[in-house]
Amino acid sequence: xxxxxxxxxxxxxxxxxxxxxxxxxxxxxxxxxxxxxxxxxxxxxxxxxxxxxxxxxxxxxxxxxxxxxxxxxxxxxxxxxxxxxxxxxxxxxxxxxxxxxxxxxxxxxxxxxxxxxxxxxxxxxxxxxxxxxxxxxxxxxxxxxxxxxxxxxxxxxxxxxxxxxxxxxxx
Numbered sequence: 219x220x221x222x223x224x225x226x227x228x229x230x231x232x233x234x235x236x237x238x239x240x241x242x243x244x245x246x247x248x249x250x251x252x253x254x255x256x257x258x259x260x261x262x263x264x265x266x267x268x269x270x271x272x273x274x275x276x277x278x279x280x281x282x283x284x285x286x287x288x289x290x291x292x293x294x295x296x297x298x299x300x301x302x303x304x305x306x307x308x309x310x311x312x313x314x315x316x317x318x319x320x321x322x323x324x325x326x327x328x329x330x331x332x333x334x335x336x337x338x339x340x341x342x343x344x345x346x347x348x349x350x351x352x353x354x355x356x357x358x359x360x361x362x363x364x365x366x367x368x369x370x371x372x373x374x375x376x377x378x379x380x381x382x383x384x385x386x387x388x389x
Contacts, residue, residue, distance in 0.1 A: 221331070222342040223349070225314030229336035229363070230271045238308035245305060252301040263296075264289045274334025274362025275369065282367045320349035327353040328380045332361030332368065354380055 227235045237248040258266070264286055273279040327350045331343030340357070347355035356376045361368045 222314075222338045223316045223320060223345050224342065225311040227311070227337055228339060230268060231337050235308040235312055238305045239312060249301045249305060252296075252299075252304060255296045258293075258296075260290060260293050263293045272337060272363045273368055274332050274336070275360050279362075279364060279368045282370065284370070285367055288364075288367055317345070317349060320346060321351065323350045323353075326383075326385055328356060328377065329353050330356040330358065330365060330373070330376060332363060332365050333357050333359045334361060335363045337363040354383075356380070 226232070234248060234252075237244050240248075255263075270276050279285060329343055329347040329350065331338070331340055333340050335343075343357070344355065347353045358365050358369050358372055358376075361372075366373045
């Protein structure tokens with residue numbers, strides 16, 4: 219399931235989404251910016267502001283020894299993606315509304331979010347947790363969008379504890 223019920227993003231990715239839905243010149247500039255990301259050296263990408271603008275707990279994410287590997291994977295992704303397709307994706311995502319489908323989820327569901335997520339508003343996590351029958355809500359207080367990097371131990375513990383719960387009658 220997506221990390222949101224309604225597809226409007228916020229923060230730096232929300233800015234891309236708004237620009238992707240803007241006028242022809244705005245979209246052309248965004249496309250050039252996205253193309254330029256392909257040529258940004260990895261070290262510049264790692265030091266870039268995206269981590270600070272996506273995290274709720276910047277010191278924790280910066281100290282995480284896995285950040286360089288995560289950033290390297292995302293850097294490879296950006297080097298290979300198709301900017302025009304990404305623009306279409308950003309445009310389409312803003313129209314998504316999964317709320318009518320959430321009540322039909324019949325599987326055990328863990329909904330986890332950071333209380334300081336600048337990309338997907340924390341209210342989206344609560345909306346999903348409230349709408350999915352028998353969902354388990356887990357809020358990582360002070361964390362942002364990159365939970366697994368900002369709070370790796372807490373993230374793993376929540377998933378491990380949830381996976382250990384009996385499935386009988388839901389969780």
